[in-house]
Amino acid sequence: xxxxxxxxxxxxxxxxxxxxxxxxxxxxxxxxxxxxxxxxxxxxxxxxxxxxxxxxxxxxxxxxxxxxxxxxxxxxxxxxxxxxxxxxxxxxxxxxxxxxxxxxxxxxxxxxxxxxxxxxxxxxxxxxxxxxxxxxxxxxxxxxxxxxxxxxxxxxxxxxxxxxxxxxxxxxxxxxxxxxxxxxxxxxxxxxxxxxxxxxxxxxxxxxxxxxxxxxxxxxxxxxxxxxxxxxxxxxxxxxxxxxxxxxxxxxxxxxxxxxxxxxxxxxxxxxxxxxxxxxxxxxxxxxxxxxxxxxxxxxxxxxxxxxxxxxxxxxxxxxxxxxxxxxxxxxxxxxxxxxxxxxxxxxxxxxxxxxxxxxxxxxxxxxxxxxxxxxxxxxxxxxxxxxxxxxxxxxxxxxxxxx
Numbered sequence: 204x205x206x207x208x209x210x211x212x213x214x215x216x217x218x219x220x221x222x223x224x225x226x227x228x229x230x231x232x233x234x235x236x237x238x239x240x241x242x243x244x245x246x247x248x249x250x251x252x253x254x255x256x257x258x259x260x261x262x263x264x265x266x267x268x269x270x271x272x273x274x275x276x277x278x279x280x281x282x283x284x285x286x287x288x289x290x291x292x293x294x295x296x297x298x299x300x301x302x303x304x305x306x307x308x309x310x311x312x313x314x315x316x317x318x319x320x321x322x323x324x325x326x327x328x329x330x331x332x333x334x335x336x337x338x339x340x341x342x343x344x345x346x347x348x349x350x351x352x353x354x355x356x357x358x359x360x361x362x363x364x365x366x367x368x369x370x371x372x373x374x375x376x377x378x379x380x381x382x383x384x385x386x387x388x389x390x391x392x393x394x395x396x397x398x399x400x401x402x403x404x405x406x407x408x409x410x411x412x413x414x415x416x417x418x419x420x421x422x423x424x425x426x427x428x429x430x431x432x433x434x435x436x437x438x439x440x441x442x443x444x445x446x447x448x449x450x451x452x453x454x455x456x457x458x459x460x461x462x463x464x465x466x467x468x469x470x471x472x473x474x475x476x477x478x479x480x481x482x483x484x485x486x487x488x489x490x491x492x493x494x495x496x497x498x499x500x501x502x503x504x505x506x507x508x509x510x511x512x513x514x515x516x517x518x519x520x521x522x523x524x525x526x527x528x529x530x531x532x533x534x535x536x537x538x539x540x541x542x543x544x545x546x547x548x549x550x551x552x553x554x555x556x557x558x559x560x561x562x563x564x565x566x567x568x569x570x571x572x573x574x575x576x577x578x579x580x581x582x583x584x585x586x587x588x589x590x591x592x593x594x595x596x597x598x599x600x601x602x603x604x605x606x607x
Contacts, residue, residue: 205280205377207232208311209255210304213241215354216286216320216363220246223285223366224254230370235275237261239291239302260303276310281373284308285346286320286363289331295343296334312440314376318346318369323359340560340580346372381425382593388426389459389466390418391473391505393433395452399497400484407474408557411435413522414472416585418444424589426468431458433473452476452502463509463517468592470520471506472546474557478502510541518595520588521545533567543595544568546588552578566591 207227211220220236227234234255238248240262248259260275276282284291284304294305295317308315317338325331326348335345346369349362364372392414396404415437418430422443430439431447433455439446449455452475463469478499488495506521513519521542523533526549533547545567552563562584565575576587 205232206235206278207373208235208237208275208279208282208307210237210239210282210284210287210307211242211246211251212239212284212286212288212291212304213245214286214288214320214363215245217242217245219363219366220285221250221254223369224251226366226370228254228256230374233257235260235279237275237303237307239304262303273310275307277312279311279313281314281316281377282308282311283316283318283369283373285316285318285369287317289319289321289325289328289334292317292319292331292334292338296337296341312442314344315342316344316346316369316373316376318364319348319361320363321361322353322355323357323361326359326361340582342582344372344376381423383421383468383589383596384425386426386467386596387465388418388421388428388468388470389431389462390414390421390428390470391431391433391455391459391475392418393435393437394474395433395455395476395502396450397452397476397479397502398450398483399480400486400488402487405476405479405499406434407476409433409435409474410557411437411473412560413562413581413584414470415439416581417470417472417588420582420585420589421468421470421592424593429462429466431455431462431473433475452479452505456503456505456508459505459509460512463512464514466517468518468520468596469509470588470592471509472522473505474524475505476502504540506536506540506542513541516599518543518592518599520592523547524550526550530565530567530573537567537569542569544591564588 211217224234235257236251236255236259238261252259295308300306300309346364348360350360351362352358353361393411394407394409396406398404418428419439419441422428422441428444430444447458449458479502481498481500519542523536523545525532529549533545537545547565561578562581563578565573567573
């Protein structure tokens with residue numbers, strides 16, 4: 204039985220929420236209703252608590268609201284906001300947190316669905332459309348609005364979808380096949396820090412966002428995912444992603460090689476340092492001379508090591524972040540390290556690379572084929588990469604062998 208949070212914001216369409224609650228319960232869902240303060244002016248909380256068989260929460264400042272807003276975000280299988288007003292969409296898109304609904308949204312680790320409801324001009328306003336685009340980039344599922352007569356008397360887009368259509372949308376989402384079910388995946392993400400002394404290290408600007416997005420998307424596709432994560436404050440929210448935290452390239456190598464033999468899919472998205480200080484000082488190096496020369500030694504090449512160990516049936520995906528001669532460098536890496544395909548991005552592309560929420564990639568295959576993508580949110584880029592992984596996995600399953 205699915206656990207569904209139904210969030211209701213202040214729209215005349217809130218009257219449909221009683222029918223929606225009843226339909227969800229009839230489908231076997233356990234429903235917890237949340238209401239903004241303005242929503243209670245359109246439909247009585249007592250009606251919804253009776254239909255859902257749970258007390259309605261409407262004030263995050265109350266003891267029950269404050270104690271439950273984080274717990275509910277972890278409890279639910281789905282957060283459905285219907286109706287979602289233009290005001291609520293703007294709050295969600297920008298991380299504002301001034302009511303029970305937005306507080307639970309920011310705590311939710313489950314899929315989030317919004318069913319917008321507003322007048323036609325509000326729906327088509329660039330601000331609303333920008334907020335919807337931002338929410339889609341976050342992975343929020345936007346249920347299409349209807350076209351027809353609106354509360355203002357105008358005719359156009361902006362009607363909240365009918366309760367039956369909303370329930371059908373959720374059912375379709377949860378009935379989608381998980382193409383990587385039964386597969387194990389290993390993902391690396393983030394930087395590595397190579398220590399010079401107890402204070403200093405050699406590192407890079409990687410945040411780990413891209414690798415984390417890939418790990419979460421693989422989990423959504425049904426894979427059992429282990430994420431080997433370098434030093435970063437970012438963490439996956441999907442409960443199906445197991446995190447192994449590491450610091451240096453050597454630690455990442457050891458974590459990967461210990462798991463690779465039992466892995467079906469490995470995606471090496473981490474920005475691993477190529478060199479480390481040849482010696483480590485147990486005490487902080489003091490500033491004395493004008494110049495300080497540091498001898499560097501090569502770190503272990505994780506991709507090459509796994510490429511040598513790769514067996515039939517395993518899929519190995521690499522990344523190449525380049526600044527010049529991008530394709531030539533990526534293709535050389537693809538062949539040398541025995542990868543199945545490589546994801547290329549260039550620091551010369553605006554919005555790509557470290558520190559951004561967006562990325563622009565091309566996928567290069569060993570047979571010479573290339574697929575280039577436009578600049579997208581990293582969550583969408585992750586979906587493109589995982590779609591390619593699914594296709595490659597299906598080819599491997601069909602042939603029973605992978606190129607060595």
